Amino acid sequence: MNTTTKEPVWIPVSTVSEFPEDGGVCAKVYGEQIAIFHFSSRNEWFACENKCPHTGDMVLARGMIGDSQGEPKVACPMHKKSFSLRTGACISGEEYSIKTFPVHIEDGTVYIGIESPGTQG
Amino acid sequence: MKRKLVILGNGMVGHRFAEKVAEYGGTEKFEVTILGEEPRRAYDRVHLSEYFTNRSADSLYLSPSDWYRTNGIRLLLSEPAISVDTVSRKVITSAGTELPFDELVLATGSSAFVPNFEGVDKQGVFVYRTIEDLEKIMSYAKQVSKVAVLGGGLLGLEAAKAVLDMGKESHVVEFASRLMPRQLDEAASSVLKSKIESLGVRIHLNRETKQALGETNFQGLEFVDGSVLDVEMLIVSAGIRPRDELAKNSGIEVGQRGGIIVDDELRTNVYGVYAIGEVALHKGMIYGLVAPGYEMAETLAYNLCSPGQKTKSYAGSDLSTKLKLIGVDVASFGDALGQTEHLPIAYTNPRTGVYKKLVLSQDGKKLKGGILVGDADAYSNLLTLYLNNVELPAEPESLIVGTPSEEGSALGSLPDDAKICSCNNVSKGDLLGVIRSGACSDLKGLKECTKSGTGCGGCIPQMNSILKEELRAQGKVVTEHVCEHFKYSRQELFQIAKVKGIRTFEEMIRTHGMGNGCESCKPTVASIIASIYNEPIQKYREIQDTNDKYLANIQRGGTYSVVPRIPGGEITPDKLIVIGQIAKKYDLYCKVTGGQRIDLLGARMDQLPDIWKDLVEEGFESGHAYGKAMRTVKSCVGSTWCRYGVQDSTAFAIRIEERYRGIRAPHKLKSAVSGCIRECAEARGKDFGIIATEKGWNLYVGGNGGVNPKHAILLAADLDEETCVKYIDRFMMFYIRTADKLVRTSAWLEQLEGGIEYLKDVIINDRLGINKMLEEEMDNLVGTYVCEWKDVVDDPEKQKKYKHFINSEDSDPTVRFIEERGQKRPVDWPKKELVSN
Numbered sequence: 001m002n003t004t005t006k007e008p009v010w011i012p013v014s015t016v017s018e019f020p021e022d023g024g025v026c027a028k029v030y031g032e033q034i035a036i037f038h039f040s041s042r043n044e045w046f047a048c049e050n051k052c053p054h055t056g057d058m059v060l061a062r063g064m065i066g067d068s069q070g071e072p073k074v075a076c077p078m079h080k081k082s083f084s085l086r087t088g089a090c091i092s093g094e095e096y097s098i099k100t101f102p103v104h105i106e107d108g109t110v111y112i113g114i115e116s117p118g119t120q121g
Numbered sequence: 122m123k124r125k126l127v128i129l130g131n132g133m134v135g136h137r138f139a140e141k142v143a144e145y146g147g148t149e150k151f152e153v154t155i156l157g158e159e160p161r162r163a164y165d166r167v168h169l170s171e172y173f174t175n176r177s178a179d180s181l182y183l184s185p186s187d188w189y190r191t192n193g194i195r196l197l198l199s200e201p202a203i204s205v206d207t208v209s210r211k212v213i214t215s216a217g218t219e220l221p222f223d224e225l226v227l228a229t230g231s232s233a234f235v236p237n238f239e240g241v242d243k244q245g246v247f248v249y250r251t252i253e254d255l256e257k258i259m260s261y262a263k264q265v266s267k268v269a270v271l272g273g274g275l276l277g278l279e280a281a282k283a284v285l286d287m288g289k290e291s292h293v294v295e296f297a298s299r300l301m302p303r304q305l306d307e308a309a310s311s312v313l314k315s316k317i318e319s320l321g322v323r324i325h326l327n328r329e330t331k332q333a334l335g336e337t338n339f340q341g342l343e344f345v346d347g348s349v350l351d352v353e354m355l356i357v358s359a360g361i362r363p364r365d366e367l368a369k370n371s372g373i374e375v376g377q378r379g380g381i382i383v384d385d386e387l388r389t390n391v392y393g394v395y396a397i398g399e400v401a402l403h404k405g406m407i408y409g410l411v412a413p414g415y416e417m418a419e420t421l422a423y424n425l426c427s428p429g430q431k432t433k434s435y436a437g438s439d440l441s442t443k444l445k446l447i448g449v450d451v452a453s454f455g456d457a458l459g460q461t462e463h464l465p466i467a468y469t470n471p472r473t474g475v476y477k478k479l480v481l482s483q484d485g486k487k488l489k490g491g492i493l494v495g496d497a498d499a500y501s502n503l504l505t506l507y508l509n510n511v512e513l514p515a516e517p518e519s520l521i522v523g524t525p526s527e528e529g530s531a532l533g534s535l536p537d538d539a540k541i542c543s544c545n546n547v548s549k550g551d552l553l554g555v556i557r558s559g560a561c562s563d564l565k566g567l568k569e570c571t572k573s574g575t576g577c578g579g580c581i582p583q584m585n586s587i588l589k590e591e592l593r594a595q596g597k598v599v600t601e602h603v604c605e606h607f608k609y610s611r612q613e614l615f616q617i618a619k620v621k622g623i624r625t626f627e628e629m630i631r632t633h634g635m636g637n638g639c640e641s642c643k644p645t646v647a648s649i650i651a652s653i654y655n656e657p658i659q660k661y662r663e664i665q666d667t668n669d670k671y672l673a674n675i676q677r678g679g680t681y682s683v684v685p686r687i688p689g690g691e692i693t694p695d696k697l698i699v700i701g702q703i704a705k706k707y708d709l710y711c712k713v714t715g716g717q718r719i720d721l722l723g724a725r726m727d728q729l730p731d732i733w734k735d736l737v738e739e740g741f742e743s744g745h746a747y748g749k750a751m752r753t754v755k756s757c758v759g760s761t762w763c764r765y766g767v768q769d770s771t772a773f774a775i776r777i778e779e780r781y782r783g784i785r786a787p788h789k790l791k792s793a794v795s796g797c798i799r800e801c802a803e804a805r806g807k808d809f810g811i812i813a814t815e816k817g818w819n820l821y822v823g824g825n826g827g828v829n830p831k832h833a834i835l836l837a838a839d840l841d842e843e844t845c846v847k848y849i850d851r852f853m854m855f856y857i858r859t860a861d862k863l864v865r866t867s868a869w870l871e872q873l874e875g876g877i878e879y880l881k882d883v884i885i886n887d888r889l890g891i892n893k894m895l896e897e898e899m900d901n902l903v904g905t906y907v908c909e910w911k912d913v914v915d916d917p918e919k920q921k922k923y924k925h926f927i928n929s930e931d932s933d934p935t936v937r938f939i940e941e942r943g944q945k946r947p948v949d950w951p952k953k954e955l956v957s958n
Contacts, residue, residue, distance in 0.1 A: 013927065013928050014927050014928050018927055019927075020662070020663055020922070021663065022663050022664075023662070023663035025927040026925060026926055026927065027926060027927050027928050027929075028926045028928060028929045028931065033926075033933075033935075036927075039637070041627070041637050041638075042637055052679075054177065054179070054950075055677070055950045056935075056950055056951045057677070057678055057679035057935075057950075058679055058925075058933050058935050058936075059675070059679040062667060062670070062671070062675075062679075062726075063640075063667070064639070064640045064643055064644075064663070064664070064666075064667070065637075066606075066636075066637050066638045066639030066640060066642075066643065067636045067637040067638070067639065068605070068639065069605070070636065072637070073639075075639070075640035077667035077675055078675070078679075080640055082639075082640070093185065094179060095179060095185070095186055096179070
């Protein structure tokens with residue numbers, strides 16, 4: 001492992017079979033809402049915050065995924081603004097962007113990488 | 122060394138000027154600095170009132186945040202200039218910065234004019250000019266219920282609508298004897314007035330304000346005639362005053378009644394100093410509209426950036442405007458008030474609230490101006506005729522009454538230098554140039570290449586016909602590709618799915634598309650599959666648009682609204698009680714919809730299956746209010762109750778609604794049945810509408826109450842019920858098969874070559890020989906109907922999809938409501954500053 005970058009803490013969320021193909025779900029990870037997408041047509045997994053950065057509503061997991069010029073993206077269900085699932089940048093030319101998280105699959109379990117999980121109460 | 126160009130003012134015009142300087146390569150030659158007084162960069166002030174509803178400055182910004190930086194332009198915000206030294210050629214800013222300049226452009230705009238009556242300085246009196254003004258208005262409005270707007274011009278009426286939208290009693294006070302006195306004549310004003318009054322805004326004309334009442338807080342207006350208006354807040358929108366004080370104090374010449382005097386090249390009396398926009402006084406005119414400011418900006422930028430070549434000159438602007446005021450179309454152009462010798466032709470229809478006037482030259486051959494109220498569809502064609510001084514047809518009245526002439530017929534004969542987009546000064550030749558160069562082949566591209574259609578948008582229909590005409594002339598097939606993943610139109614995808622028996626999105630994109638799909642093509646394919654096979658849509662839930670996916674309409678807060686089907690609007694007292702009980706049980710906000718149903722709002726996602734279960738058990742089913750599908754069929758009480766009714770409209774409406782319930786289409790579909798010609802169900806405002814006659818039913822198609830309201834057109838008259846249903850089957854199926862995605866029947870009918878006559882030929886005379894097929898397809902859809910809610914209620918696996926968290930039983934803890942008028946509503950969206958990281 002590369003010791004110069006901070007290794008995230010991996011939090012198990014659920015089993016792969018619980019996730020819809022080419023769709024998203026929302027998980028609660030240390031009190032935060034994280035949208036996780038099983039992008040099965042690309043054979044990739046992505047995660048980002050569940051919050052629409054424009055309205056503040058917790059809905060991104062319900063958005064439709066797809067690609068724009070090959071860039072994997074999610075379209076917010078509120079106003080169809082698209083965000084890159086790789087970088088979190090808004091593809092529809094808005095200033096808003098979203099946080100993204102690494103996803104890791106091991107033994108049929110989906111893990112989300114969190115940098116600092118914060119203190120548990 | 123680069124010359125120093127300083128722009129004072131970062132409003133719409135100052136920004137446009139900077140854009141044009143960049144576009145003409147001026148940043149190579151100039152070091153550009155632009156100063157803004159407001160804390161934010163340039164935004165769209167024309168659409169300011171949208172801020173009341175979306176509270177987002179973002180959607181109003183004219184450029185991305187890094188635009189200035191990437192174009193090498195220095196932007197200083199919250200830093201107005203306080204003086205200009207024309208001798209040492211320096212600007213001093215409020216922060217004390219000294220900015221030397223070689224060229225100085227004053228784009229300082231205007232401020233709201235506030236009449237000087239007693240008490241105008243009381244708390245509760247506001248102007249309507251900037252986003253900050255709006256925030257103050259919204260904050261103060263929380264404590265009042267009655268608001269007056271002073272000024273019945275464009276902006277004043279916009280403000281009155283905003284007041285109405287805030288749920289307050291809304292009044293407009295105007296000094297003149299008519300609304301929009303600069304644009305409308307008495308007759309037009311009176312039509313507009315009754316329209317606006319019918320929406321709930323109270324209008325007071327001929328009122329000269331004497332004083333504002335109240336101690337420290339504003340408590341009402343007293344007029345010179347002694348009458349009093351009891352309101353608690355005042356928004357002043359009584360005109361503008363040019364912001365010329367800087368010029369005045371710096372020896373730059375201003376007009377007697379204000380405004381910096383400029384010549385045809387926008388030069389002031391001081392060498393190297395220019396003025397553009399609402400602060401400029403050109404040939405005695407101050408323009409209070411954005412389009413003339415844009416023209417000035419372009420002219421000046423061109424002249425400054427291309428030295429040595431012939432300069433452009435500014436010849437003054439046209440005062441045309443087209444607006445949608447409180448849902449009423451209003452347009453005025455040219456010599457609308459007929460101030461020179463002219464021949465007027467006017468048409469008034471008090472029943473429909475339509476007024477149209479043409480101001481013709483005395484020989485009746487040229488159009489000098491006009492007014493349209495209530496129906497401004499003819500505006501862009503009329504404006505083109507006017508701006509290009511085109512000779513009129515022999516019967517010019519045909520331009521405003523009767524069937525409009527074929528679209529494009531007036532366009533084909535236009536010369537290439539005819540102006541199409543007056544906001545951005547784009548000619549027909551400019552458009553043809555980029556289309557012929559191959560730079561763009563669709564409307565979106567044409568907008569990007571030329572900027573045409575990006576201002577008021579009034580020219581978009583003409584851009585569209587020029588584009589299509591030219592592509593056809595080149596022998597190209599004009600198709601609307603669904604998106605980047607499919608090089609096919611919806612109609613083509615429909616045929617592919619049908620012929621090849623494709624039943625999944627995955628198969629469609631693998632065999633006929635590319636990439637992974639997106640929010641455009643997935644729901645389109647989902648709708649096509651549903652229209653062919655009518656399987657429960659939850660089977661393909663990941664390709665359904667968000668509302669279809671959750672079988673409910675997503676609303677603010679990420680909550681959902683639930684609309685049970687109430688066919689024809691008929692409901693028993695017991696069923697009404699049940700809906701009330703269920704609403705109470707889940708604490709839902711209730712509202713009767715425009716389609717005679719009951720909207721239950723504020724359901725969390727995880728509550729939906731339980732709410733549906735309760736409703737289904739009581740005999741309700743999904744109303745498909747969430748789908749691009751057949752929705753409601755509205756009705757009046759018809760001959761069973763009404764003393765005028767000639768047929769049983771309620772029974773027929775129920776039959777129609779139950780027949781077509783849940784059928785998926787390119788867009789939502791609505792219908793209505795009226796029991797007599799009085800049209801209480803408003804059937805002609807629907808995608809298809811039925812009106813009873815003494816002999817049977819008249820069937821109308823292609824109406825809607827959407828963005829561009831259209832009356833439905835008569836397809837067939839005096840039908841018996843069976844024939845009427847048969848024609849609807851054919852009409853709906855033909856639409857479902859051939860319309861592009863998200864095109865409603867009105868737009869579809871407009872685009873249909875041959876129009877209604879062709880449609881009659883297909884539906885009634887079976888011109889294409891497809892009616893039997895269309896009827897069979899419809900019978901199949903009708904026969905395979907299932908309630909989509911029940912489908913979920915009966916299946917625990919499907920219910921699991923409605924949990925908010927995959928790994929917790931909690932519901933979304935961020936959903937918050939507040940109380941309003943005795944019910945709950947979602948809290949407002951937070952402001953941008955609070956949401957962003």
